[in-house]
Amino acid sequence: MTSFGTIRSKGVPVPPKRIREIRMIATKLRDIFGIRNCAYCDIVQILEYFGSTFLPDYAYEIVSDSDPLLKGKFAETFPQEQIIRIKESVYNKACEGDGLSRFTIAHELGHLFLRHKEDAPFARLMQYLPRPLETWRDAEWQADVFAAEFLMPYEIVKEMSTQEICNSCGVSRSAAETRRQKLKKPNWQ
Secondary structure, three states: OOOHHHOEOOOOEOOOOOHHHHHHHHHHHHHHOOOOOOOOOOHHHHHHOEOOOOEOOOEEEEEOOOOHHHOOEEEEEEOOOOEEEEEHHHHHHHHOOOHHHHHHHHHHHHHHHOOOOOOOOEEEEOOEOOOOOOHHHEHHHHHHHHHHHHHOOHHHHOOOOHHHHHHHHOOOHHHHHHHHHHHOOHHHO
């Protein structure tokens, strides 16, 4: 399987957002979902709100792994239609607590909640492609930052070790290590 650190699709240019702005959006959403002070976010439960009276305009689909619709992708988001398609294996693994799958779903939520309104879908691909534009204008970078902020909130994890982040937030070791490294940088605090 491709390692977490190499999952990156070509960026689609979107309006620029800085880390603090994305953090504010993720924090506000954690407030809305009633999980602001919780280390663990039940990302599958968040999806279950889609289509309910709480989030009536949002939807998600679980797509068979053999369906060519998601060939080479873990999931994809259509912001204009406010729908996320998720590979069945990714969804099932997220239900079981798999960190990479949970991050994938949070990443797709980022495309929706950061209001990435493009005609083309955003997809979490399974292979590495170089990033061709400024980081803060890259929809994929923004969605990754959102996923990190949503699943591993700064105020909760800033003093935690990598292992504590893994255990408390239900993320992969790679995601927790990346989060710890970035939080050491002044522009991420």
